[in-house]
Amino acid sequence: MSSLPGLSLTASGTIPQELLELPWHLPLVQWPQEVLAALPRGISRHIVRFAYLGGSIIAIKETSERAARHEYRMLRQLGKLGAPCVKPVAEVTGRTTDEGAELSPALVTRHLRFSLPYRAVFTHMMRKETLTRLIDAQALLMVELHLLGFYWGDVSLSNTLFRRDAGNFKAYLVDAETGELHPSLSAGQREYDLEVAQINIAGELMDLMEGGFVDEDVDAVATSGQFIDAYRGLWQQLTGDTTFKPGQQWLIEERIRRLNELGFDVEEYDIRSASDQGHLLLRPKVVDPGHHSRRLMELTGLDVQENQARRLLGAIDAYRAATDPHGDEAVAAHMWTQQVFQPMIAKIPRELRDKLEPAEIMHQLLDYRWRLSERRGHDVPMEEALPSFIDEELRGYRDEAVLMVDPPTDVVRQLELPTSSAPTESPDDDQDASAWYS
Incomplete structure (x- = not known):
């Protein structure tokens, strides 16, 4: 720390000594291989690297000071709410080179073991049925975040990590840079998130189809529409009304059982009179995933x-x-x-x-x-x-929690997929090749 007098780290709890010993005086692209972990990285507009930290691995993203501070605090808040997202470790500011040149601040998060970015999931040809399960996981993630009052602002497969979950996938938020937390979301905020998601997912799938990583019969636009349908279906199940008569109490138990089957607990529900004479409306008020x-x-x-x-x-x-x-x-x-x-x-x-x-x-x-x-x-x-x-x-099976050796050159070429998303790392970076490490 003494060799980097301007460095400032914001973290919750005790700052690990190993974190202070990382080469913060160097741009991420120049970090030595001995401190880096060769794990799969997704498409990003920022430079991202994985590094060893004691017995664990962290992800480091260079960004602006304002973005690092905002995302660090946002991920901490989401973590306290139990949201499926990566855990923040620290925000690092005041970085300079040995010559005194300013370097970009960095956000440090804990690596989510056994997780993969979507491009690594697609390393081998993906069948239409598997893609559907991936899209369903993304829809469930968005529903869970919206229930917490989180407005994402940049919904995409690129900003998500996926873990295998008994034949399906579980999705985790990995980029909260554009996110905002509110007591609840308006219909307009949710619809805008849906619109952004539909456009981004369709574009990402088109990129994969061009690279030959998805079944030929997959329709990128139709699949992004399936995401919208899956989201709306889940949202209706979790927040919609059930109409019943005073003598039909079993409908309440049936509704709660159906939500349990979807993986949600109902902590509170609201019963009120309907416009139809003699009918009542049941609406879940507080639903909690993880039943x-x-x-x-x-x-x-x-x-x-x-x-x-x-x-x-x-x-x-x-x-x-x-x-x-x-x-x-x-x-x-x-x-x-x-x-x-x-x-x-x-x-x-x-x-x-x-x-x-x-x-x-x-x-x-x-x-x-x-x-x-x-x-x-x-x-x-x-x-x-x-x-x-x-x-x-x-x-x-692919080793989804360990490091792999460098891939052959011909494999690297096969994985150089075009992308229409936001700017990524420079062409000479090993980002596309890293998708092979899955």
């Missing part, structure tokens, strides 16, 4: 994503039915964790454990066991299915 993940956490202590939790809860129910159908659910969950989940994960070879998250490995193993049982015509025990699952499937 299944919270339930799994209470039962097992496992902290996983929503669809993964839904799948593991199903596995626990099946285990309970097979071992003690009338037994206590909490006891069955504990026994399943001790006798099934932990032993199976412990048997995964150490060099393969960074392929996928443990909960995702278990989901894939359950799927594989089901297919294997179907082929053989009888139930295959987990212990018997595990070795062939490791050899036939897990080894083929």
Whole structure:
């Protein structure tokens, strides 16, 4: 710190010593390879790098002082509200070179393990069905943020990270530079976000189609329209009215159960008289995502994503039915964790454990066991299915939490996709090549 007297770091809690020792006197493009982590980066109008910080990895983005301060505070506020977004570490200002030349301020965020930018997800040809799941995840993210009163202002796949979630995707906000938090959003604010999203997503998909990374039968404009439909459907389910008569109380339970199935808890709801005589209107007032993940956490202590939790809860129910159908659910969950989940994960070879998250490995193993049982015509025990699952499937997955070696030149050329989005890093930067590291 003494060698950089003008440097200023704003962070919550104690500032790690390793953060102070990074080469802040150099532009990001000149940072030495020994401090950098070769993880996939998405399209950005800013210079972005990943660096080691103790036993973790951070993302560093050079930007303006005003933008860094705004985004740092916005991400902190969103984190406190439980929004799916990256965690801010610090904003760094007052950077200068050894010669005294000013350098751009930087925003530092925690790397979201097992996450990928959308261009890395599309490294291999993506089928139409998989693209639909990606678009649905983006729509759910936007609904969750809008429910919190967050106006995004620059909705796009480029500003999102994706993690696998039991055959689907979970989307996370990675860029809050243009965002604003309000007590609630007006219909106009939500519609503007939708309009921006539709334009950006269509453009990003056109870029991918030009590079041959999406099925030929995909219509970029129609797919961006699917995003709008998915958003509107979710928004109606979460905030729309249900009409019922005083004697139809079961409709309230049905509505709440349907929201639970979507992964939301209803903390409050409002019942009022409708214009039709004798009818009432039910409208959820406070909905909170993470219904299944919270339930799994209470039962097992496992902290996983929503669809993964839904799948593991199903596995626990099946285990309970097979071992003690009338037994206590909490006891069955504990026994399943001790006798099934932990032993199976412990048997995964150490060099393969960074392929996928443990909960995702278990989901894939359950799927594989089901297919294997179907082929053989009888139930295959987990212990018997595990070795062939490791050899036939897990080894083929991309390492989504570890560093990879530099790709061959011909692979780099294949990944140099055109883009119509905002300005990106300079052409000699390794940004496009980094999509291969998935």
